[in-house]
Amino acid sequence: MATCHPEFVGGEVIGDDEVRIDLRVEMPLHCQADGISDTGVRIVEPVTLRIPSKYPWRSPQVRLRADFPRNFPHLHPGGADAPPRPCLVDGDQDEFFLQFGLVEYGVFHLLEQVAVWLRKAAVNHLIDPVQGWEPAMRRGLRDTIAFDAETMRATRLKAGGYIAWRGRFGRTGADDATLLDGASVWINSDGVKTPLSTTDKSLFSVSPMSNGGTLGKTVIGIVWADKPPSGGTYVSDRYTPDDVTTIDELRARADTLGCRRGLDLFLSNLERSWQGWHLNQPIPIGIVLCVERPVHLIGSNSAIELLPYVVEIRPYDQRTTGIVRGGDEPVRPALHYQTLNAPLLRTLAGVPERPALALLGCGSVGSKLALHAARSGQSIIAISDEGWLRPHNMARHALSPTAVGQPKTAALADELAGFSLSPTLYQDDIASALRDEAIRAKVIPAGTGIVVNATASLAVREALSTAIRPHDRARYIEAALFGRGRMAYLLVDGASHNPNHNDLMAEMYATLADGEAIALLADPETGLAEIQIGQGCGSLTMTIDDAQLSMMTAGLAKEIDHAADHPNADGLIVTGVCDIDTPTTRWTRQTVPSFETVVIEGSDGWELRISQRIAAKIRSSAAASPHAETGGLLVGLSSARMKTVTVVDLLDAPTDSTCSAGLFVLGTTGLQDAIENRHQASGRTLFDVGTWHSHLADEGPSALDWRTATELAAGRAPPSVLLIVTPLRFHALIAKDTNGG
Structure with a gap:
C-alpha cells in the first residue's frame, strides 16, 4: 500500500516490526536543486514505521531520521537520543488509523499525513503565525502538574526570578524508581504562594498509599525570565526541542529561555529549605518555566507559554544533597492540566x-x-x-x-x-x-x-x-x-x-x-x-x-x-x-406578561391580581357593550396568607343575566354547572373567586355595588371579589364581614 502513495520513492523492511519508507518532499525549486530545504528537510526523507504488538488495533508509530531538525512545532517531546516523532493528527492517532475499515487504507492515509507534515516543515509552515504560537507538544506524557494557568501568568516577575506555590502530590513506583525508570507523578496546586523556609516543616510531607505509591505535600517553582540588558521583556521567538531528561539539560533549556538565574535560585533555596531535617522517601517537585512568545498562544489570549517539568529530591538522612545524582538527576517534561475551577467547567460546557x-x-x-x-x-x-x-x-x-x-x-x-x-x-x-x-x-x-x-x-x-x-x-x-x-x-x-x-x-x-x-x-x-x-x-x-x-x-x-x-x-x-x-x-x-394589580376596597390589605390576558378580555367585552353594563364570573385562586386573589379566567354571564345602562345583574341559569365544569377542567384547581361588571362612565363603586357585593358574598365561600371596569380603570371591592366572622 505504501508503494501506491504518489510521494513514495523507496524503502525496505528493517525487521519484523519496522519498515522504512522513503518519501519525496515537495519544496521550492532552489531547495530542490540543493537537495535540502532552508529548514533542514531533505528532498527525500526516510520515515520509519514501527509496528506495535497490538497492530492492527493500534496505529504504526512514525519516526523521522535521528538527525532530523528538532526546532519544529508539532514534534512530540523526547530525549535527544530518541528519534523525532511528528504529531500528525489533531487528536488520537490510533483513532485516526482505525476510522479506515481496511488496514491498508489506514496505512496509506497515515503516510499522507506524514507527507503533508514534511511538506509544511520544508517551508516552515507547520503553523500559521496569524493563528498564534503553537505550544510545545505535551500529549502522551506520564507526569502531570495541575494548576490554574491564568493565576500563574498573573505572578509575572518583571525582573525575573521565581516564586513558589504549595502543592500536593501523588507518586507511583518504588522509592528507588526514577522518573525515567518506573516512577510517575501527579502534582496539584491551588496557587498558594509560600517562601522556601528552613523552619516551615509543613511544606513537605509523605505518606504511603495502599497500592504502594505515596501521597504528600510539595512545592512548585514558577520561574520567570530576567529582563534583558536592552530593557523590556525577554521574548523567546524560536522553537527549541523539548528533549530535557536531566537537571543539567533543564538548566541548558532555561538558559536559552532567559530563565537560568531564576531556576538556579529556586533549586539552591529548595536545597537549603531541607537543612536540619529529612524524609526517607522521594519528594516530587514541580518546575514551570514561564516564557513570553512573540504572539499569543493558539487558543489563548496570552503570549506566556508555561513549560512544566518534574524532578525528584531525596532528602534522606545522612545525605549531602537532596539532588542525589547532581546534574544527571532525571527530569521529565510534564502535562499541564487546568485545575478544576469555574472557568474550566464553563469552557468545557461551552456556556457563559x-x-x-x-x-x-x-x-x-x-x-x-x-x-x-x-x-x-x-x-x-x-x-x-x-x-x-x-x-x-x-x-x-x-x-x-x-x-x-x-x-x-x-x-x-x-x-x-x-x-x-x-x-x-x-x-x-x-x-x-x-x-x-x-x-x-x-x-x-x-x-x-x-x-x-x-x-x-x-x-x-x-x-x-x-x-x-x-x-x-x-x-x-x-x-x-x-x-x-x-x-x-x-x-x-x-x-x-x-x-x-x-x-x-x-x-x-x-x-x-x-x-x-x-x-x-x-x-x-x-x-x-x-x-x-x-x-x-x-x-x-x-x-x-x-x-x-x-x-x-x-x-x-x-x-x-x-x-x-x-x-x-x-x-x-x-x-x-x-x-x-x-x-x-x-x-x-x-x-x-406582568399581572395588573388592584387594591381591593373593603379588605384588610388584600390585592386583586389579574392576568393581562384576562384584563384585555374584560376591557374588550366592556367596550363591545357601550350602552349597557355587562359582566361575568371571575375564575382563579386566592391566598389568605398572601392576601391575594388571582384572576386567570372568565366565565360568561348566564343567559338570564340583566344588562342595562345603569345595572348589571348576574343570572343563575347553568351557573353552578359552568363553575363546576371549569373547576374539573383545571384539574380541580381553579375556583369561582368573584364577579365583574362594567360601568359606562369613569366612576367607582356605588352604594348598589356595595350591596351587590354583600349579596354575592353571602352565596360564596370567601373571598368573593366584585370587580368594576370603567373606561379608564379597574375598581375592586369585597363585602365587609358583618357577622364578625
Missing part, C-alpha cells in the same frame, strides 16, 4: 458565566439541579433544607450512600466543595426563614442572581413571593416534577417579580392545553403516595425510578440555563411531558 444561585430544597430534584449547575461552572452561594438524608433517599438522590445520616445541606455542600464551592447553609424551615428579615439573608444572601425553589412546597412558594424586598433583582425560579416524573414544570417570575410564582401557577392551570399534562398534575393515581420506609413509618413521595427523575431534571436544568442566558421582562412557564414508554419528551415555553 451565569448569575450566582441560591437553592431551596436539597432533595432528589434539588441535588441534581445543584450538580448540573456546579458542573457548568455556576456559583452556588446558598443551599437550604431542613431534612436529613435517609436510606430511602438513595433511590433517586444525586449524592452517594456514604452521605446517609447527614443533613441534606451539609452532604450536598461536601459534594460541592470538590468544585471549589462553599455555599452558606440553612438547615431549618425555609418558609419561616423567608418571612423573617433577620434570617432571610441566610437563605438568599446578597449577591444572589437566581433563586431556585426545588422544594415542591406551597408554603415556600407563597413565602418566597411575599419575601420580595426593594431592589431585589434576583430572578426566582420554581422547578418540580409530577405524575411519577412524567411531567415537569418550571416557573420563572417576571422583572420586579411580576408575575410571581403564584400568578404563574394559576396561569398554567388556566392555559395548559395539554390534557395529558393536566391529568398528570392532578391525578391522585400518579401523585404523592405513602411509601413505607421502615416499621411504623412512611414517606410521602412519588414512586419514580432514578433514570426518569434524572432525565426530566436534566431538562429542567437546561431550561433554567436558558432562562439565565436569555433574561426576559415577562414571566415564563415551561412544561415537559414524557411519553409513557419512551424517553421522548415534549417541552413547551409560554411567556406571561
